[in-house]
Amino acid sequence: METRGRIIRCGAALLSLLLLSLVSRVSALSVTVNDVECIYEYVLYEGDTVSGNFVVVDHDIFWSSDHPGIDFVVTSPQGSTVHTLKGTSGDKFEFKAPRSGMYKFCFHNPYSTPETVSFYIHIGHIPTEHDLAKDEHLDPINVKIAELREALESVTAEQKYLKARDARHRHTNESTRRRVIFYTVGEYCLLGLVSGLQVAYIRRLFSKSVAYNRV
């Protein structure tokens, strides 16, 4: 009887740990934003920290004033706006979820050219003292492990942000390299052509045909 109770308690502790590990989730993807693109994520507990970042992957913009960036709006399940970022080409965000439910993360593209946005959303839960008091199988060590896990997730989030920004930087570099080559070759050809035309024109001015003999 005693061992059976212990086994059941052990199983409950294991299950609660499994549940805790399920709670912190990560989602990192790139999506193309034509006009509005919304991503929904479920927040299990009230007070969870929702953190993340997004970077607009650079496409071939001719002059940078063409596209100042996209808008980012987070809506709570009740419909109120929790977080807003306007006109950026990439940023980090973090907020505490006021209540549990389905949160909507929307990217608004005010211009006609479609943009690709690489984003990362992480919802982290750390068991509070309230949870500790409610569930007798939860040790204070679980809180420490959860905090450690959240710290590691924040490092991973920073890395993903860095990787996305690096990708954008690489795009710019490649574009600069291509531009240097094409514009220089074009410049040389144009120079040769223009000087040839100049010479031909001056020759024509001084040619022996009747009307143009006097210059």
Next chain:
Amino acid sequence: MNMKLGGARRLWTVLLVVAVAAVPAARGLWLELPSTGTKCVSEELHNNVVVLGDYYAFVGEDYDANATSTPTITVKVTSPYGNELYHKEKLSHGQFAFSTTESGNYLACFSLDNDLGKKVTVGIDWKIGIAAKDWDSVAKKEKIEGLELELKKLEESVESIHNNLQYLITREADMREVSEMTNARVAWYSSTSLGICIIVAVLQLWYLRRYFQKKKLI
């Protein structure tokens, strides 16, 4: 003693119910599928990364596990070189798993098979690297559980952070090479451009002088 047993069992059933209820509704992120056309999500991955994806489609705004009408979608996963890694049609939920062999942009595209007239949402649970690892089998194989398993997960997480950092360093080195090469090229091409300008001007003058001398104008 009997009361304590009953209490523990009740707690276990409550946790089990919560775990089972929480898992499908909270799995992955949700995207709205347009009635026509495809919606694609992509991620840039490097070599030798395990990718595990679960997807499920449903009508409306809330996931109902007992829904009678489930919409069918077409799923296509392509590698950066255009190879099709996964292609399934007329499914409402499924799973794909693959290991990357090339580094680049991996694309997963979803489209509706037929327009139902209602809003269709697709849930995608996209896991790469250690998140895609099957921890249950690892726990069973190495006979570890509870705290030890959690700490092992953290250890793997730290290792993956270290690997990612190494990858970022090599990327930065590549980019720095391209930058420096572009810098050198700009200097070289600009001075060549100036040189060509001067040469062409000298040629022009020489040619015109010769021409006018021939025409006995000078």
